[in-house]
Amino acid sequence: MTSYILGVDVGTTSVKAVLLETTSRTVEESHTLPTKSDINDDSSLKAKEQDTTRIIHTLNRCMDHLPRDKLQRVRSIGLSGQMHGVLFWKANSGCDWSNRDSFSAKDTSQLITWQDGRCSSNFLSSLPKPDSHVSVATGFGCATILWCTKHRPEFLEDFTVAGTIHDYVVSMLCGLDKCVMTPQNAASWGFFNTSTNQWNSDILKGAGFPVHLLPQCVSSGSLAGQTCRDWHGIPAHTPVGAALGDFQCSVYSCMSARTDAVLNISTSAQLTFAMPADFKPPGAPQPASSISYFPYFDASYLAVAASLNGGNVLATFVGMLTAWTEELGVELSDSCLYEKLIHCSLSQESTDLRVSPTILGERHHPLCLAQVTNISPSNLSLGHVTRALCRGVLDNLTSMMPVECLREAGVRRIVGSGSALARNKVLRQEVEKVFPLPVEFGQSVDSAVGVAMFLCDRSFLNQ
CATH class of the missing domain: 3.30.420.40 (ATPase, nucleotide binding domain)
Known part of the structure; x- marks a missing residue:
């Protein structure tokens, strides 16, 4: 049965x-x-x-x-x-x-x-x-x-x-x-x-x-x-x-090879790859380091750039615009406004506007707050701003874990997961621009699937 x-x-x-x-x-x-x-x-x-x-x-x-x-x-x-x-x-x-x-x-x-x-x-x-x-x-x-x-x-x-x-x-x-x-x-x-x-x-x-x-x-x-x-x-x-960590379960569901790096963007954002089996973490905290080492399974570790700023940044931007439109006497739901922003930015294939999206700071740099630079009269449209914000989320992550670090670790493929990536085509486009590696998006990959897969692989199910 x-x-x-x-x-x-x-x-x-x-x-x-x-x-x-x-x-x-x-x-x-x-x-x-x-x-x-x-x-x-x-x-x-x-x-x-x-x-x-x-x-x-x-x-x-x-x-x-x-x-x-x-x-x-x-x-x-x-x-x-x-x-x-x-x-x-x-x-x-x-x-x-x-x-x-x-x-x-x-x-x-x-x-x-x-x-x-x-x-x-x-x-x-x-x-x-x-x-x-x-x-x-x-x-x-x-x-x-x-x-x-x-x-x-x-x-x-x-x-x-x-x-x-x-x-x-x-x-x-x-x-x-x-x-x-x-x-x-x-x-x-x-x-x-x-x-x-x-x-x-x-x-x-x-x-x-x-x-x-x-x-x-x-x-x-x-x-x-x-x-x-x-x-x-x-x-x-x-x-x-x-109970297991949502991040580890998300990785478990989609990291099919040790040469994969997993990019997860949901509420927050993480970029990770598996450390060698014999890796031991440092003996003391390294508060200034942008890379952490998370316990995974079977005494192994993941190297993780764990950003506090992911899909929540985009949600905050949408919430801000919703509040502005209400002040102007126009009512739009967050979901409707989000779809309009994506539509506008899809027609804007690139931008020279730069957004550093760290509205929540980062654990290794809590006082580094958000900035918008390189503003000009020609890049103030919603398409420019939305695409710059999406690019900024990724630039922040790769500043924490540079592409060179991935190459040195033997990473050959980026696996993209998370609700923000699944929902946002502009964000996926920017991922493919940022990483000079093959990128595979798994829209159905998530922690609930990962924890079920992990238990399915464990022998205590037959007890």
Whole structure:
């Protein structure tokens, strides 16, 4: 009988669920919904939080769109999601299962996301040096918890467990009274040594960190547990893998050879390639370096230029234009305006306008904000500006990881993925101009597919 792997990605802006047929390893069913969960906090423009209740509600709606007869034949469940962020909840009461065979969030905090900016440069410089090759930045889980320890200690007293949003979902599905976390997510929090797979517990304790909140680390590919109840038709006691990083899963779904480099542009943007099997990361953080080393699978690493500025830059531009048109008495939806911008820029094949799109700075250079240069009367059309913005996103990435670096690593092909690339033909055109290598776009490639493929390849499915 046909069986399936359920892959779920809890992303920054949307939730996606796919059913992967185990024999053919093809996606037979898929559904995506926007979470619309951002919380606008007027008290602090730097705080970036999302409504946990709305995220879980979106997850349930997404699952409701998948055929129940196929869900009943799911052999295992894999989750990936947005890294770095932190969610708090109470052990044994983090959800409510009273709504038939789905759960809703209960006794949780809001999700503080990777985009959070409340940890200033001064605050980060006051933190102890981690025993890790990973530099700590604002939006990283451990930095956020340390900030809360100093500025909102009473807030932390309400919770006993912490993890990423996808760790939380795994814990609720399995009925765990703790959080288990893979090195992929742990490294994204900071203060985690990927060589020993251990938290910097003593260092954190010395800084006043509530170390009881640290998740239990398990290897990427481990079984977190089994579903404690029927869930949208998936039988109880179905194996659930420990949650993985969305970036690593995205790469897993499309890196078919070690000579591939993966370019992913969704909310943010990343350019990555696989390091040799014997590679070991540096022994200490390199905060000024634009290239990071992410733990991948089987003790290997990815070299990554991880930019904070990707599709979110284009979304901000569209939002700005929408606000301007409203002030002028004209109403256009964001989606309609986006399509018009793409149409205008397709007829504008090149531009000498230059846009540095780093509106969010970069982790290795947080004070480097956006600029527009080489402005002239002839390049002020929407076509010029939109194409320059798309080119700027790519120029920023290649300034972080130059093409020469790819060549030296033996990269022979660029694999393009991510929602922004799939949606934006102008961005794809600029990719082909920037990289003097063959480029292959995989519009259907994403983290939900990657986590399902990874679980399909793992032996615990037969347990």
